[in-house]
Each structure stands twice: as structure tokens, then as C-alpha cells.
Amino acid sequence: MKVAFENVTAQPECANLLKGEHMFGFLKTLFGRQQTQAKPIRKPSNPDRTRRLRGDGEFDVKVAGTSKNQGSIKHTVKSLGINNSRDFLVKLASETSNPYDANAITVKxxxxxxxxxxxxxxxxxxxxxxxxxxxxxxxxxxxxIVGHGKETLGIRLNIARPAKVA
Structure with a gap:
């Protein structure tokens, strides 16, 4: 089958295609659709750009107050399905309103x-x-988490001394 292009000068969009200038213009002419530009790909925003304390691999910092927070610790164990060998990230935040210690830092x-x-x-x-x-x-x-199989669970943190932000 032979295809002949006649009257190319009467259709400037097709002429541009033949010159290799506007592929979208050709598709618009061919399919009758408007030209659309691809939206730029954006990385998902990360509102929580929290930095991490540098660790030394020892997990030798014992978290205080765990005996009063066993419900939360057990919930964490259950939700993460963790055991002694699985580590996880916790958020540390100042608790300036703490009546016992103005320098208190929560582990959540x-x-x-x-x-x-x-x-x-x-x-x-x-x-x-x-x-x-x-x-x-x-x-x-x-x-x-430490103390699996025992009544009371504890938490150890991997924080190098002196503390430094990575």
C-alpha cells in the first residue's frame, strides 16, 4: 500500500512533523487531542526531617522509666513484631514542662x-x-527492646558518648 502526502503546505502542523519539529502537534492533528505536558515528578515531602544521634553500636544507654510504661512498650513490640535482634527508631524530644527535671528528654x-x-x-x-x-x-x-520472656521489658539506646548528631 502506497501512502501519498499531498497538499502538505496547506497543513502546517503536518509540515512541522515532517521537518521533525513538533511531535505533539502531529499527535494533536492525528488524534484530535490537545497537547499536554507531563507534570514534573516531585519527591514526596518529608515533614519529619529529624536528625539522628550518632551511635556506637553498643546499645548501652538504658532508658529510664520503662517500668511505668510497660503498656506502651508491649504495644510497640506487638506492632513491630520485634525481638531482641531487631532495632527500631525512636524519637527523642525535650519535655521542658517536666516538674522533676527541666532537662528531661522523652523517648517515644x-x-x-x-x-x-x-x-x-x-x-x-x-x-x-x-x-x-x-x-x-x-x-x-x-x-x-531487652528482657523478652521476662515480666518487665526494657529499652536500650544506641547513643555514642559524647553525644553527637549524625
Missing amino acids: HKGNLLGYIPADLASEVHEALSDAGISGSVCKAMAR
């Missing part, structure tokens, strides 16, 4: 209070956050 997972950074480390963590220019004293750290 998905909003559930698991415990507190020990008082002797809390001021060091505040200083590390300040040195890193992090406002609001919020960061993350790796955590591990």
Missing part, C-alpha cells in the same frame, strides 16, 4: 511514651542538639 515511638533519657545524659544530648543547630531539641536514635 509513634507518639507512645516509652521512657526517658537518663538524667546524666540528658544535658549532653541537649548540648549536642544545640551544637548541631537543631531547634526544638528533637532527634531520633536507634533503640532495642
Whole structure:
């Protein structure tokens, strides 16, 4: 079958296609649709750009107050399906309204209070956050549940001493 192009000059859009200038114009002419441009691909926004405290791999920082927060810890274990070998991220945040310690730093997972950074480390963590220019004293750290098979579960954090933000 032979295809002949006649009267190309009468249809400028087809002439542009033949010159290789406008592929979309040809498709518009061919299919009768409007030319659409592809939307730019955007990376999903990450409102929680929280930085992490540097760890040393030891998980030797014992979280305080875990005996009072066993419900939250057990909920975390169940929701993550974790055991002794699986680590997870926790959020550390200043609790300036704490009546017992103005330097208190909470340890939370998905909003559930698991415990507190020990008082002797809390001021060091505040200083590390300040040195890193992090406002609001919020960061993350790796955590591990300990004491599986026992009545009371505990949490250990992987925080290098002196505390530094990665």
C-alpha cells in the first residue's frame, strides 16, 4: 500500500512533523487531542526531617522509666513484631514542662511514651542538639527492646558518648 502526502503546505502542523519539529502537534492533528505536558515528578515531602544521634553500636544507654510504661512498650513490640535482634527508631524530644527535671528528654515511638533519657545524659544530648543547630531539641536514635520472656521489658539506646548528631 502506497501512502501519498499531498497538499502538505496547506497543513502546517503536518509540515512541522515532517521537518521533525513538533511531535505533539502531529499527535494533536492525528488524534484530535490537545497537547499536554507531563507534570514534573516531585519527591514526596518529608515533614519529619529529624536528625539522628550518632551511635556506637553498643546499645548501652538504658532508658529510664520503662517500668511505668510497660503498656506502651508491649504495644510497640506487638506492632513491630520485634525481638531482641531487631532495632527500631525512636524519637527523642525535650519535655521542658517536666516538674522533676527541666532537662528531661522523652523517648517515644509513634507518639507512645516509652521512657526517658537518663538524667546524666540528658544535658549532653541537649548540648549536642544545640551544637548541631537543631531547634526544638528533637532527634531520633536507634533503640532495642531487652528482657523478652521476662515480666518487665526494657529499652536500650544506641547513643555514642559524647553525644553527637549524625
